[in-house]
Amino acid sequence: MKSISIVFVLFVMLSMVYIIPTVYAEEDDDDDDREGFGEMKREREHQDEGIPIGTDLGNVILYGTIAAIGVSVAYTAFKITSSKRKSSPQS
């Protein structure tokens, strides 16, 4: 019963935390639309991105990382299986 009441209080608090900033954010968006800066701002943000996903360099970094992780996992699995083979008695 105690845990349920704690969860309920947490839920109420977090709901309040959720609602209040969203209202503020919506108000600010309205201001931007009124002034006509919304699209310009979005364009500027897209230009600010460092190495966007989909570009050549971006793909190299992303796929390189995924490949490196794959190689590490495969190497680890290989090491485990090879050590198990060594330790198991020969028939």
Added chain:
Amino acid sequence: MTIKKTNPKFIVFSILLVLLVIPPTLAYADDDDDDAEDIVESLGWVAVGAGIAANVPFIAMNKIRRYALKTGSSTMQVAKQIRTVYKPILNFHIMLNSIGYFVGMSHGLMLSRHLDSVSLSLAIVMSVMMVSGLLLKYTSSRNSKLFGKLLHGQFGLVILLASLVILHIVVGDD
């Protein structure tokens, strides 16, 4: 009914509730408010700081212990002394890395509009390291423990993580 008895369900439910905090903060961070973006950026620095504080002493301690064991009887006393403080330093390593991981992920989620390849790669590598650490800590099976130990201590992955962090800082500053 105590909290201790319903521990796993309670923890999962609490985590789900805490996740509700992220959407409003996203709204703040993607906003044009410079103060909010500064706060989210400083979350990234907190993650970097936590990572350095958690890993540098731990790696240094392990290296010194191995060196002491290798060199023989004269340095064996050092290895024994290090062994006594191993557990607290390991707990410190786990605690700070967990904080760094969640702070870093929050930073990434809050700035998800600016998502680029380096950030995504960094998030993937951090998650792999975290999962292998959890495997190492919480599994009882011998094979999965060994798998976690080997994967978590991969030098290549550590180098990859460090270089992605540096690249992320450099690209983020531009």
